Amino acid sequence: MEHRMTVKRAGEFTYDIEWHNTFEGLGNAVEKLSLMSRKACIVTDSTVGPLYLDAVSRQLSPLFETVTSFVFPSGEAQKTLDTVKKLYTHLIEEHYERKDILIALGGGVVGDLTGFTAATYLRGIDFIQIPTTLLSQVDSSVGGKTGVDFDCFKNMVGAFHQPRLVYMSMETLHSLPDVQFSCGMGEVLKSGLIRDLSYYDWTLAHSTELLAREDEALVRMIKGSCLIKKTVVEHDPTEQGERAVLNLGHTIGHAVEKLKHFEMLHGQCVALGTVA
Ligand SMILES: NC(=O)c1ccc[n+]([C@@H]2O[C@H](COP(=O)([O-])OP(=O)(O)OC[C@H]3O[C@@H](n4cnc5c(N)ncnc54)[C@H](O)[C@@H]3O)[C@@H](O)[C@H]2O)c1
Ligand SMILES: [Zn+2]
Known part of the structure; x- marks a missing residue:
């Protein structure tokens, strides 16, 4: 590959x-x-x-x-x-x-x-x-x-x-602590939800390999997210409009971050915001 x-x-x-x-x-x-x-x-x-x-x-x-x-x-x-x-x-x-x-x-x-x-x-x-x-x-x-x-x-x-x-x-x-890994997963699931439901479904279906951090599955997942981000930023490199879809979950996420005095990690707050 x-x-x-x-x-x-x-x-x-x-x-x-x-x-x-x-x-x-x-x-x-x-x-x-x-x-x-x-x-x-x-x-x-x-x-x-x-x-x-x-x-x-x-x-x-x-x-x-x-x-x-x-x-x-x-x-x-x-x-x-x-x-x-x-x-x-x-x-x-x-x-x-x-x-x-x-x-x-x-x-x-x-x-x-x-x-x-x-x-x-x-x-x-x-x-x-x-x-x-x-x-x-x-x-x-x-x-x-x-x-x-x-x-x-x-x-x-x-x-x-x-x-x-x-x-x-x-x-x-x-070597990455679990909590940091979960923060990244918050952004991964966000990417799937904004652009590519089949990628989102694939991520859920492969959660066992991903959580075991198997390299092959990780590369596939990270590539999928990068492809979504690349497509969005190529169309809108300086965030004039379309790039804002990447902020799904971030309005509420930022509010949670602030109310928790930044004791919770960004990815955790975005995940909560996305659920909301
Ligand atoms: N530029 C952008 O488009 C963009 C997008 C999203 C977030 N950000 C920024 O990214 C930052 C958050 O990034 P982050 O979550 O990577 O935080 P971070 O860089 O603080 O890393 C999190 C923690 O993990 C440790 N760490 C890093 N790699 C490790 C590894 N391989 N093994 C063990 N420990 C490791 C770090 O030392 C740190 O303590 C925020 O400042 C945010 O604003 C920027
Ligand atoms: Zn973010």
Whole structure:
């Protein structure tokens, strides 16, 4: 089975999403981009770093003169301009230039923050998404929305900036806590309900394999969600209208999130909102 799909980058650009069981294919996938970069900075958080930073570095080291890493504490509370500032400082001190690249290794927090930094550092440099949560694999890593929170306002500052590549390794889902996995499933079921009932039915029919996190079933499910998201964002890249269907369950979901003082996870609230 071919585990790749191509997403059009607004107007002229396209990028690939690739699915693999491990990080072994990452070097090849990045090499195919024929980048002019001399440096790559892997951005990750304090939970994902100890698990996967070495494996990703090993793949990238042969391709760049220098590979550095920037690790920040995990959690939504770090998705701020303060963390972006620390990352800018790292990039400046390490002499990152326009052609160099950032690698977002982590969930949606890492992806959004790295994408925003890439969108703004030197007026925009390239970045690659390596999403490691189910939610980021089915949702946040595709579509080019990047940004950070500002005071208590979620995603208040941001930019549309498309990645050069999205690389997903199914092994990352085996270390993901159940509650985070369920959050991703909330977005999966939402995608099926808005666009593709046969996909929704397939997901329910294969719940045993999916909950056992069997790679083959996971790839099929994640691909299905990405296909739905890709179709929607290709038609409406900057959320002028149609893209809003992706927000099913989010009006009530956001209200629950707020009333629960953000103690419940986003995916849980969206799932409740969708049911409502
Ligand atoms: N840009 C978009 O289109 C878009 C869409 C949806 C959500 N988002 C954003 O995404 C964020 C939520 O993403 P998320 O749910 O991935 O949260 P997250 O990035 O905080 O990850 C959740 C937790 O899981 C840990 N983790 C990540 N990968 C792991 C792994 N493989 N094994 C074990 N632990 C792992 C993280 O360290 C973190 O503690 C929010 O900030 C939201 O605003 C963006
Ligand atoms: Zn959402």
